[in-house]
Amino acid sequence: MSHSYIDSYLGQELTLETITPLYKNEGHEIYWLGIDDETAFRCNAYLIKDNDEYIIVDPGSRSFFAQVQERVSQITDLKNVKGLILCHQDPDVAASMIDWLDFNPEILIISSARTNVLLPHYGRSDYEFYDITEDNSYSFKSGRKLTFVEAPFLHFPGAFTTYDNESSFLFSGDIWAALDITWNLTVSDFEEHKMNMDLFHLDYMASNVAARGYVRQLDGISIEAILPQHGSIIPKGFVLDALEYLKNLRCGVDLVYSDLSV
Ligand SMILES: [Fe+2]
Ligand SMILES: [Fe+2]
16 A cells, blocks of 8 residues: 555645645655745755654745744644755755754754755854765664765755655655746646756756766666655656656756767
8 A cells, every 4th residue: 555645636736834745654754845935946845754753855945944844833843853954055955954953953964065065154064964975874763764865966066865765755856846837746747847847957957967877876766756846746657757857858068068069
């Protein structure tokens, strides 16, 4: 039996007032926090719960901090937020780390070494840092694990993605991000979705080699759903199409210097 709720939201209107469960199984839960960022650059913040441990994936900008906090407090006492995963340092991903640290200085910052060079520019460097570059997995007290898959130059040199071993969900950050003003939690038409992903990838992602190199690193990993930081969630039925999309992607310097490409 699947413990993922993602397919059940296909084509459904969801409320932004409450958080939306995406996965539940024996103390392990995943939520889409549903902040009402209704721009084309809509940011997705996610919450992973493992028993009494809570980790926010890409908490977002300072302007949504109060709303993200309010959403999390619908599930648990805010003191239970143990860590923030920051897939790179962009302000739409990471700026609210300063507000979370001001709220609770004990919060663990989980990120790559290259990202961590830049994070102190948000105003604090006195945090506990979990370096995914040194240890590519994080274990909850239950023994369940998150596995980090580095994604160099997609789009930041130190970008990485997070695979939740229990749910097989892949939190992909800016990879497979899509720009779209119409609001849908899950992709229903992949051909149309490709155009929305192109709007982001062609300008932001470094190159086809970077994209194919990342896909190669995912070899052998079974993916139930792809949860990007912008745009709709890609459900299992389109995961192979999504991998194929990245393999064939020509973007970034492939296009800017197309005359130099082989
Ligand atoms: Fe970014
Ligand atoms: Fe982003």
